[in-house]
Amino acid sequence: MNLDFDADDLRFRDEVREFFADGIPETWRTRVRAGLRLDPEDLIYYQRRLHARGWGAPTWPVEYGGTGWTPTQQYIFWSEAARADAPAQFHQGLELIGPIIFTYGTDEQKARYLPRILTLDDWWCQGYSEPGAGSDLAALRTRADRDGDDYVLNGQKMWTSYAHVASHVFVLARTSQEAKRQQGISLILVDMNTPGLRVQKIPTMDEKYHTNELFLDDVRVPVSNLLGEEGKGWGYGKVLLDRERMVSAATAIFLTQTVRGIRDAATRRRVGGVPLIETPGFATKLAQFEIEVIALQTMVLRLMDDAARGADSGPRGSMVKLRWSQLTQAGTALWVEALGPESAHFAPLGNGDGPAEDMPYALQGALYSRVTSIYGGSSEIQHNIIARRALGL
């Protein structure tokens, strides 16, 4: 047992570090550190730069244009990205639908969709949740009725993030009514330009545009847009949800960025002539946060080691999701605290000097962080999963 990287890994690390030595604009820094997504055009630029280097899909197999990296290499890549204040890649195509397409899709679907995910020419969004189906996703009611060679979709999706940006949406819809609710659900790929789709913004408390209602009104798509087998979509959906937890494992590595955001703010701000970072009260709080980040990162390393050995990590993914959301909430709150009274100055009125440094992003990140314990399986649901799967309760 050891924590050392071998010589190949170290060489790889240097290579990645060199890549990240430039090309990451400073204007991204505060948003990235606060856990906020960059604007779509920035994410597209970043994705294409990675793709040009052959690194567009760190978790995919080589045959589909991925890197084929070992879990250790993935870890190194993300650590270096985090170190350089690079953003997390947009995950809904890359980590959510991409892997389902290359696992269950037809050759035609693979050829058509996968390359465009790598370049972000196609931007995918996830149409799962509905007004009546959140934690209880199996309660979904959107229907896909067979009509000749088409499916006709009707229903309402909720919280469809980035539907206003996306070119495609992957939808879970009912293709038949079965006794068991999880049956008769299919996964269908839909072009966002299809007539009958309507996107309506959901304003959120962080004042950032992420998410939408998506209305489907006689949306007609060819049957060839079905992914995998009809009625088996729930199983694929579960694969997705598990992967989504792994996404937060990757995101956990990026928490070191938040540590730096806090540290910089607390170094800059002086309280009674002393930098805040040197006051024992604040220094120990930051230490506590950093210690918890180290604990989580070591959990992530163990998770990746399991993956390398093909071992089942059980619900450790849920544990990581749970702790990551708690830490991103705690970290951004501490950052806001470091800014002191100036964090009350969110949006400038008129033509003053503009906001203080780190504003509004640090506070926007703190607000946004509240949703991390709700989406992708809420913290309560993660507890249920751990209780059931790990403890047999």
Place this chain on the structure above:
Amino acid sequence: MDFAYSDEQQMLRDSVLRYGEEHWAAADRLKTLAAGPEMTKRRWAEMAELGWLMLPIAESDGGLGGSAADVMAVMEGVGRHLMAVPYVTSCVLVPALLEGSEAGAELLGEIGAGTAVAAAGFLEADSGYDLRHVTTRTVRHGEGWRLSGAKVHVEDGADADWFVVSARTAGADHESDGIGLFLIDRAAEGLAVDGSRAIDGHRHARLMLDDVAAIPVGDVEAATPVIEAAVDRAIAAQLAEAVGSMEAASEATLDHLRTRHQFGVAIGSFQVLQHRMVDMVVAGEEARSMAYHATLNLGRDPHTRTRAVSAGKVRVAESGVYVGQQAVQLHGGVGFSEELIVSHHLRRQMMLAQAFGNADHHRTRFARLGAGA
């Protein structure tokens, strides 16, 4: 001992609540805030007409001389209905700063009538939340005074007509002696007001003062005790506001637990959510108790008063943010939306938690005060 509101206070409380229901309905909040200061001004005029703006102002200053408990009765409703108005700053804090002063007499009349709004600025770039760390400089020109410096945060200052600011007349930057209070007209030459909106709809300011003409208030070398007592009154008022907001957020959440169904049952049937809901209500109880503790100690000696106010501030800040966060959490995705009122309660709680010093600042102040009497 008596923790009950008098009949009169109860009536006052009820009428503020009724007013809030009618004029600050949760369903209209976005529209109200979007309409900006004009709408707020209309609301302010209504509140003036109801006599609430002059309630905290001393009788000798032409106000109604309401007690701290009277103010509490008003503030519960302000919090419950998230009224984004400068009540605490203009009607509680500033009148306490100007009480009995010649300089402030006319302004206090206007504040009570709702024709002028005033805000107070103490904090500076290096001061943290310490009210005694004052570097804004003063120069005396015969009868007049001129101020230069910067105030980094003036609560509710963006739309104020007048500012009361602290400035140093003697001593070193951090000494408690040698601090004076000065009144500044918003239109004064050399004053730059940099306004910004907070996440809770309140509108604050930063002030840049460059040789600005200012009117001295009271003893210009000994204002610290006045400032600290006034800020403690403002804090106590905000504690009641926080309690009102917490209770409203808890009620909305309880309602949601009863009506939202997942997995074929009301989510309120999940034990983990029941227990969380109970913790929210316990936090509300604790916060209400602390609001009483702080408010009912306001009239005592400074040591007792500051201990009580800091204790209240710490506990209410923590409980308030907790309740706001859990209200959002238990609502699920909709809790995060602009549309639902719980997200507004969380934002207000986050801002209240740091107004006039965050929990760390007040824990430190409490610790430094030593043992209680």
